[in-house]
Amino acid sequence: MSSIYWLEPDSIDFPPADLALRDPNGLLAAGGDLSLPRLVSAYQNGIFPWFDDDQPILWWSPDPRCVLFPDQLYLSKSLRKALRKQDYSVTFDRAFETVITSCSAPRASTSETWITEDMKQAYAELHHAGFAHSVEVWRNGELVGGLYGIAMGRMFFGESMFSKQRDASKIAFVYLVEQLRTWGYYLIDCQVHSDHLASLGAGEIPRSEFLKILNREINTDVQHTWHMNWCYQKRESS
Structure with a gap:
């Protein structure tokens, strides 16, 4: 895998965490929002947001944990x-x-x-x-x-x-x-x-x-x- 997933605005589903990039370690997806349902879905799937103000929302699941x-x-x-x-x-x-x-x-x-x-x-x-x-x-x-x-x-x-x-x-x-x-x-x-x-x-x-x-x-x-x-x-x- 050489690219990350862009999240659909009308869905809170994430790709499987084990598809995250190795470099940078754990980067899985970008986009979406920080709504309550999406954040709950993220944590339920071993994923968390981590990004800077000048970046889109980035979602991570590093290996190892x-x-x-x-x-x-x-x-x-x-x-x-x-x-x-x-x-x-x-x-x-x-x-x-x-x-x-x-x-x-x-x-x-x-x-x-x-x-x-x-x-x-x-x-x-x-x-x-x-x-x-x-x-x-x-x-x-x-x-x-x-x-x-x-x-x-x-x-x-x-x-x-x-x-x-x-x-x-x-x-x-x-x-x-x-x-x-x-x-x-x-x-x-x-x-x-x-x-x-x-x-x-x-x-x-x-x-x-x-x-x-x-x-x-x-x-x-x-x-x-x-x-x-x-x-x-x-x-x-x-």
Whole structure:
């Protein structure tokens, strides 16, 4: 395969994820829109959007896939120490739109961001529909870190995280993973490798294996609900 698929405007169907390009790794399709039905269809098929403001909407399914099995969460000595300080509080779904805006801010290494205004609006709609969720870390009433992603079945699809203070995004991730493990989630999709995620225990699996897990777990019923404004003031485990 040497070209990508252009999506029909009147259909939310995607080509099979295993038809994605090898170079650039995972590029599958372009076009379409960021409507709620299309985004839900994308995640159900192991596909996610990732593009710049000056590009058409691009859809990806990389191989290999970076994932974290909740039981494989790794806590370094320094992170354990940060968690034991308990000088923070953690909430779920208290400030979703602030989290995604913070995630969209340019990083120190680049002035660019892939979280466009259209992306922020689309994921806010996913949040209001009950699919997208955020985790927030607070110190002295200030939002200092967090993350957001999509929950479907026993899968959580991580999208982005941010830190304004040391280890804040890692603290958010630890609380998310431990809560998902309690609920019986099977897998956290981290999309592509990063040293930050690898330091927390994430690793790579073949896309074919990821898709098998996805097809099995995406429609599995989970016996829990995401509650607004949960607040974890202290963390009992170390």
